Amino acid sequence: MSKVLVLNASYEPLNITSWRRAIVLLLKGKAEQVEHNGKCVYSDFPLPTVIRLRHYVRVPYKEIPLTRRNILHRDSHSCQYCGYTGDDLTLDHVIPRSRGGDDSWENIVTACVRCNVKKGNRTPKEANMPLDYPPRKPHSGLYFEVTKHVKNGGHQEWRKYVIGI
Structure with a gap:
């Protein structure tokens, strides 16, 4: 099936999980459904694409390696x-x-x-070669994973929860 974007209680993206794990979080009352794709797991239980945790989870900052x-x-x-x-x-x-x-x-x-x-050994302005987009540091490691899913044409509803896509 599909992947599910997990948001913290503050609506910031935490990670991407499987639809099965998302269903477990919903059934245990640890999360609430924010978005769904119209497909149903059961007759009256829509398959989530975005869920939000009910309690805030503190996540330590992790530097994204420059590779x-x-x-x-x-x-x-x-x-x-x-x-x-x-x-x-x-x-x-x-x-x-x-x-x-x-x-x-x-x-x-x-x-x-x-x-x-x-x-060569010039700046873009000196070479008269403007950049399409100014380079910047990604906001989070999750940014890479989310953009991969969004750019492949799926999960367009994730765009509004991730900065910089």
Whole structure:
């Protein structure tokens, strides 16, 4: 069947769980249904797509690692200069390292080899190559998982609960 977005009591996304686990939380009274897709588990029990916990759960902050895979995912596996999508993407420093640019979420984007070479050791403004989207740090690790489901065409109702999609 499908996955279910679990929200904290404050409506902030906590995680994604299976529909079975969501049903158990609902039946035990630990959560309430916020959204459903119209399908039913039983004749009068709709299958949830978003549930909210009744009591607030404190979650420790977890840093999202700056990795090639995470940057590619954030940028939707496309060149941030020309929009090319393919297998031969590289990582480009918006402000080159030789000019004081650092390795951070706000300074690294995906670029095709052609655009990376064309930009060279210049800033996007100097190279007259504007970015499609300014690079930014993702809000949470859950952001990646949720965007994967939303961009695949499913769970559009999750958009209103996650910042930055």
